[in-house]
Amino acid sequence: MKKLLILLLLQPFVLLAQNNSFHPGAILPDNNGVHVNAHGGGILYHDGKYYLFGEHKGEKSSAAFVGVTCYSSDDLYNWKYESVALPVDKNPKSDITSGCVLERPKVIYNEKTKQFVMYFHLELKGKGYEAARVGVAVSDNVTGTYKYLKSYRVNAGRFPLNMTDWQQKSKAKISDFKEWWTPEWRKAVIDGMFVRRDLAGGQMSRDMTLFVDDGGKAYHIYSSEENLTLQFAELSDDYLSYTGKYIRIAPAGHNEAPAIFKKDGKYFMITSGCTGWAPNAARLFTADSIWGEWTEYPNPCVGDDADLTFHSQSTYIQPVVGKKDAFIFMADRWTPKNPIDARYIWLPILFDNGLPVLKWFDEWNLDIFNSSTAEKVDDDYQLIWADEFDYEGKVNPEFWGYEQGFVRNEEFQWYQADNANVHNGILTIEGKKSQTPNPNYDKKSGDWRKNRKFAEYSSACIITAGKKEFQYGRFEVKAKIPTASGSWPAIWTLGNSMQWPSCGEIDIMEYYPIKGIPHILANVAWGTDRASNAKWNSQTVPFSKFTAKDPDWADKFHIWRMDWTEEAIRLYLDDELLNETLLKDTQNGSLGNFVNPFNQPHYILLNLAIGGQNGGTPDDAAFPLKYEIDYVRVYQK
Numbered sequence: 001m002k003k004l005l006i007l008l009l010l011q012p013f014v015l016l017a018q019n020n021s022f023h024p025g026a027i028l029p030d031n032n033g034v035h036v037n038a039h040g041g042g043i044l045y046h047d048g049k050y051y052l053f054g055e056h057k058g059e060k061s062s063a064a065f066v067g068v069t070c071y072s073s074d075d076l077y078n079w080k081y082e083s084v085a086l087p088v089d090k091n092p093k094s095d096i097t098s099g100c101v102l103e104r105p106k107v108i109y110n111e112k113t114k115q116f117v118m119y120f121h122l123e124l125k126g127k128g129y130e131a132a133r134v135g136v137a138v139s140d141n142v143t144g145t146y147k148y149l150k151s152y153r154v155n156a157g158r159f160p161l162n163m164t165d166w167q168q169k170s171k172a173k174i175s176d177f178k179e180w181w182t183p184e185w186r187k188a189v190i191d192g193m194f195v196r197r198d199l200a201g202g203q204m205s206r207d208m209t210l211f212v213d214d215g216g217k218a219y220h221i222y223s224s225e226e227n228l229t230l231q232f233a234e235l236s237d238d239y240l241s242y243t244g245k246y247i248r249i250a251p252a253g254h255n256e257a258p259a260i261f262k263k264d265g266k267y268f269m270i271t272s273g274c275t276g277w278a279p280n281a282a283r284l285f286t287a288d289s290i291w292g293e294w295t296e297y298p299n300p301c302v303g304d305d306a307d308l309t310f311h312s313q314s315t316y317i318q319p320v321v322g323k324k325d326a327f328i329f330m331a332d333r334w335t336p337k338n339p340i341d342a343r344y345i346w347l348p349i350l351f352d353n354g355l356p357v358l359k360w361f362d363e364w365n366l367d368i369f370n371s372s373t374a375e376k377v378d379d380d381y382q383l384i385w386a387d388e389f390d391y392e393g394k395v396n397p398e399f400w401g402y403e404q405g406f407v408r409n410e411e412f413q414w415y416q417a418d419n420a421n422v423h424n425g426i427l428t429i430e431g432k433k434s435q436t437p438n439p440n441y442d443k444k445s446g447d448w449r450k451n452r453k454f455a456e457y458s459s460a461c462i463i464t465a466g467k468k469e470f471q472y473g474r475f476e477v478k479a480k481i482p483t484a485s486g487s488w489p490a491i492w493t494l495g496n497s498m499q500w501p502s503c504g505e506i507d508i509m510e511y512y513p514i515k516g517i518p519h520i521l522a523n524v525a526w527g528t529d530r531a532s533n534a535k536w537n538s539q540t541v542p543f544s545k546f547t548a549k550d551p552d553w554a555d556k557f558h559i560w561r562m563d564w565t566e567e568a569i570r571l572y573l574d575d576e577l578l579n580e581t582l583l584k585d586t587q588n589g590s591l592g593n594f595v596n597p598f599n600q601p602h603y604i605l606l607n608l609a610i611g612g613q614n615g616g617t618p619d620d621a622a623f624p625l626k627y628e629i630d631y632v633r634v635y636q637k
Contacts, residue, residue, distance in 0.1 A: 019077040021365040024310070024345045025333060030071060031080040038069045039332050039342050042106040042209065042316040044116075046142050050076055050318075053085060053107050053118070057339035064088050064102035068120065070143045076320070076328070076366070085144035086118060086137050092125075095151045096135065100125040104315065106210040108218055109142075110239045116142050117239040119220060121206050122151045132204035134220065136240060149240070153202025154222070154233055158244045160195065162292065167192045186551060189252040194225035203231060203246075207256040209316060213290060214262075223256040224248075227274050230255050232290065249294045253552070255283060261317040261327050261349075268356055270300060270329065272313045273549070277336045279308040281549070281574075284356060298559055298574040301358045306575045310360050312345035325351070326369035329358055381474050381635035388631045389427045395420055399468055403461040403607070406438070406449040411488070411612030414438075414455030420462055429608045431459045431487065431625035433618075457618065459625075461607030469496050469601035470634050475562040477606070478630040481511055483543065483554045486618025488512045488609035489627045491560050493602035501534035502527030502588045504597025508571055509560045511543070513616040518543035522571035522579035527592035535589075539571075539579040557630055569598060604632065 028036045041054025050073045056066035070085040086105070088098045096102060101123035109116050115138050122135035133153055137146035159168050172188040174197060179185070198204060208222035218235040220242070225231075230253070233246035249255075255271040262268070267287045273280040284297040301309055312331035320326035331345040348368050350357045387399050394417065402417045414436040420429050436455040445451045481489045490510045495503035507523035520541050525534040546553045561572040571579040587596050608627040611618050 021077065021363050022346050022361075023363050024347060024361065025343045028079065028344050031078070034081070035341070036071055036079055036344070037340060038071055039339075040104040040315050041330075042104075043318045043330070044107045044109060044142065045319075045321050046109055046116075049074060051082070051107070051142055052079060053105050055103055055105065056084070057342065059338055059340050062101075062336070062339045063099050063125075064096070065098050067096075068102065068105045068118065068146070072143070076318075082143040083145070085139070086120075086146040086148065089148070094148075095122060095124060095133075096148055097125050101129070102135070103206075104208050106208070106316070107142075108210050108212050108239060110218075111216055113238050115140060115238075116146070118146050119208065119210055121208050121222070129206070132206050132224075134205040134208065134222065138240070153198065154205050154220070154224070154231070155242050155244055155246055156202035157199060158246070159199070160192075160231065160246050160248045162247045163192050163195060168196070170196070173197065181551075186252050189225065189228055192248075192251070194228065195248070198225075205231075207258065209258050209260060211260045219290065221258045221260060221269070223258070223274075225251075227256055228252050228254055230258060230271065247291055249285065249292065250296060253283075253296070257314045259314040259317045259330070261319065263325055263327070268317075269294070270314050270317065270356070270358075272309065277334045279311045279313060279333075281307045282309045282314060282358070286355070296556060297355060298557075300356045302575045303360050305360070306358075309358075310345055310347075312343075317349070320366060320369060323366065323369045326366070327356075329356075380637045382637075384473070384634055384636050385468055385470075386631060386633040387427075388425070389422045389629065390425055391422055393422060395422060395427060395462055399464055400462040401465060401467065403463060405440070406452065406455065407461065409609065409612040409614065410448050411609045411615065412455065412486075412618065413457040413459040413608075413610040415461045415607070416458055417460065419458055420460035425630065427606075427629040429460045429462075429489075429606065429627040429629070431457060431482070431608050431610050431623065431627070433620055433623040434458050457610045457623075459608045459610055461605060461609075463603060463605045465494075465496065465603040467603075468634075469603045470636070471599070471601040472564050472566065472636065474635040475508065475564070475604070476631075476633045476635075477508065477560045478557050479509075479560065480557045480628040480630075481509070481554070482608070482622075482625040482627055483511065483518060484619045484622030484625060485513070486611050486616050486622075487625050487627075488612065488615035490605070490607055490609065492605050493562075494605065495597045496601050496603060498527070498588075498592055498597065501525050501532070502592030502597060504586070504600070504602065505534070506562060506564070506569060506571075506598075506602065508562045509573070510614075512614040514540060516616075520546070520573065520578075522573070524569055524571075524579065524581040524586065524598075526586045526597050527588035529589035529591060531591060537579065537581045537585075541578060557628070564598070566599070606632070 038054025044051045052071040056069045067084045067088045068086040070082040071079040073079045103121040105120040107118045118137040120135045122133045124131045133151040135151040137148045139146040177185045204224045205222040212218045220233045229251045230249040234243045254274045257272040260269045269285040271283045281299040284300045285294045287294040312333045316330040318328045327349040329347045333343040335341045403415045440450050441453050442450045477491045491508040493506045505525040510521040523538040525536045563570045569581045
């Protein structure tokens, strides 16, 4: 009795306690002091109030034994329990009977019909995940109770708008392949093998969201084709069915958990990979039209645990009403051993050069959108120089010079300016199989630069020496590298005084084979007591690590970054730290006068080498090789 009295005395204080900030990953109490139970959900703003709809989970099961819950809030910080908006059905013959799988519910309001419409991913009880249906329910009241209408697969008998006539008529089928994930199988998936399989009965629909565009046009975005491909489907004017107009996005890309928003006329979508309950790196897509083309960008998360999306998975992106360009990324931190304890990871969406960025905050509030923080990822850094390659022809001579001829490492290529050109905002360094006479040829010479009569390949190396040199800062290069045998692309810097290696070398990126196995490298080198002998801090990562996560990795642009301070050099690939070198350890030997080569300005080199001491044997069938650079940016504090 004493314990009960104490609880009753304490309860008013629980009810009166008000949050005024977000605490990602912490318990989110409702007005009763109970952790909000609305997982995989989304928010609807209606008549001055936010309504959160999500999955009710139990302590031992993620199956639906209660239904879809609804909470309301005036400020997004404090939530009031409203109702079970869509209860499961006690009838065992019902699609939404107790024990079914009912996931990722989203609610939108139809201005024309004055109805609230709920969509969700439904799996029939006892059928595992084979049903892959979309469920639809409606209500005249925002908090419900919602009336279940139907569940089915999407757009039966309809092909996507962006599936070619050849793809529609292709005869490839699943039984043709003894194993999945081979290149041939992936090609068949990209060409719509699962779309054709499911054409008559409709497309699979699993992880999903809804999006209402300007003018009230609504869309259902869902993971389909065995979770291999995302699909965008246009809804009818009453939001209760489909128009038959839909597209595929990132075929065979294995995306789920889509969340979408629109800013300045551009569409942004954040998704995750498919790793079950385990977290993975988020993906970012953008498009100028809802119908595409959709372009994939690297993981928008930065900082610790960015490659795990801060141990969470996207579910929705909510605009903050009354604040311009203010959006909240909503994600779930799943706890499959105790599903009811799954935590909410809500973070502000920041912007860097027009792209969304997600950064961890232990605590934050909506005031973040009142400052310039939302427009900068890191207030400590300011852009001091960049080449965006937003011109045509040769590289800007105020920034770049060229190396010429045979230069280093007994490489096979002849460096020349002709192989570096800018077009449509991209610098392309092209490696060609083309014979070039060596004007310095001397067959008696012991110098490899002179005793070769011809160069059998040509390429380019551009450098900022004497033009743009920097001491410390953040260096970013967005590039797509060639990975064929013999290819040796690099992003690197050299100090502007002393001979190598005492000048200091920083390899922000290299790619070449080690013992026949392709690797991506991130290295730092400095001088010793012996000429041409460097001390290295080298990190080598098998290329297979990246292609295992994304088989199309080599076909995409990635961001290589160096953060260079007075204390350390840290090298990143898509915000994953590959190498850390402390400057207290980088003092030259006697030939470098015992100075630290990383306390002086460095210049930048971008090159595509071929063969030589590290590049391996060129695959002539793969030529011409194309090393594409979108931009080079340097920030300083």
